Amino acid sequence: MASERQLSYAEALREAFVIALSRDPRVFLIGEGVPDPKGIFATTSGLAEQFGAQRVRDMPLSENGMTGICIGAALAGMRPVLMHQRLDFALLSLDQIINHAAKWRYMFAGRAHVPLVIRLIIGRGWGQGPQHAQALVALFAQIPGLKVVTPATPYDARALMLAAIADADPTIYIEHRWLHNIRDTVPEAVAIEPLQGGRVARQGQDITVVTYSYMLLEVHAAAAALAVAGVAVEVIDLRVIRPLDVALIVASVTKCGHLLVVDTGHGDFGVAAEVIAAVTIAAFTALQSAPARLGLPPHPCPTAPALSRDYYPDAAAVVTAIAQQLVLPQAVQQQALSLLQRGDHPHDTPYRGFNGPF
């Protein structure tokens, strides 16, 4: 059955590029290493051969300048997809992203606009360290004029890339390195969806857990373990961080009465803060307990295994947070935790404890 086709996240993303390059002559891909033998973790492999070096382009180590050049190309009718192997490298281009791309339409009262996609990858593990593992999603989401998407499934990797390319405004498309190898169903048929909206990734009625990007996997694993122990977690995958789908979250919290936000970035000043603020403002009386959040601790990621071991919250941390919030009996929490044993799998390489569906 065609609809049962399984693709990895990286394959699905590559397929989005094939579709966009085939259908739309305005689209071109550009970034350091895009046509090289590794093809940005195999997401652009073979595309230069198929579509030519004009449309699948390498670039100099000039992140800020090249971002402005892509903005200019977008103003002149192209649809560039600019990519960086690490989100951290794009920090050199914040001037062009924030001062120019995000402002252009507004400051010229709609006389021009910037249909640009900037693709970033959050690094993790194997000692990526302080300058190669920053999950600065909220940094971009705070900027009016930018849209920010964080696909967490192979389906969304393709759908949101196609939506971002079709969108008329600058979109920051943020991946997580630990998502590239996950596999799930991606039907061959393609529909271009609007760039908006979250999704209920798992239904439940005891607590709403809002998450995005890589942490969806850990939350899914936690929810599956808690289900065995009799707790029904409703999981919301934000997919699109800005514009934020507040209505979807409020509807879920109204049903469940409890809210935990599991952030892929830092816990403080982040996406979780915005979600909790929005829900508290919109549905204060629906909350039966204080909302809670779980995210990265407030310091950079160190390299040494001994220092990074407890840096990243995992499914067990999610279970513990939920248990605290719902004041679950000790036995229930223990039962769920016992299902999440990682064995001796190293903490700094990707772990596939959860096998979907996502």
Add this chain to the structure above:
Amino acid sequence: MLLQQYRSLYRIRRVEEVIAAHYREQQMRCPVHLSIGQEAVAVGVCTQLHREDALFSGHRAHAHYLAKGGDLQALFAELYGKATGCCSGRGGSMHLIDLAVGFWGATPIVAGTVPLAVGVALAWQLQGRSGVSAVFIGDGAMEEGVVHESLNYAAQQQLAVLFICENNGYAVYTRLAGRQPPRQIHALAAAHGLTVAVADGNDVELVSQHSAAAVAAMRQGGGPQFLELTTHRWLEHCGPDDDDHLGYRQPGELAAWRERCPLALAAERLQVRDAVSEATLVQLRQQVEDEIAAALEAAQNAPEPDGCERLEHLYGE
């Protein structure tokens, strides 16, 4: 002098070969960018720097750190993520520091440390201090805007900054010609008003001579200097293996560069020109091997940092 330089070349080569060999055990859990084939650049330049002179570098920094006198055990320990590492385990291979020998910091955001080197020179000018501030960059780093902003300011302020561009012809898998127009890299620095030189980066004596001239000029108030040193990376961009099978290099390019090994060039000159005996070289190599073995063992046996330490040092107070 050449014998000392050979010792340093050999030491750096062997340290990195040892890293490559042990990397496969997966106990050094961080990305590593090795300089095998490029050692003469680091050694030739650093021979002309004083301990008090400042040095900065980037992602491919083991050779620079060692040539400046950085602690060997602390390098190994950093790669092993140990408490005795030069960053106490916070950085791994891509973040090195040893302030005791004037190695002010190496970090892997390409070109990120270039303006910092200029800032050190500015401070020393304001403080009336002599001393040279030096920074190693790759050919790829020349494409970053911040490098040109730094060159401009260093020249305009006549600061004692030595920019060393280690031109190995590639940034990851992309050839220079795929990223820059056909003009010389050092011409960019000349256009900014710096005194420039270009030399064969595999000839440690040549590198050393050019560095001596540049540093001497700066110590006499001569303003910033720029050296472009041509060389080649023998192994993969990141990691311990040969990657010639990927086919991104020109056919025969790697083999030709291996023929021009900086260690072999120096050793031959020592024996043929300077009549240094084989026995002397054998003894020197053995001393280096012993030092490396001891430092490696110390690093392997060093304690891991306490996980709680990760909360420290975000702020001073």
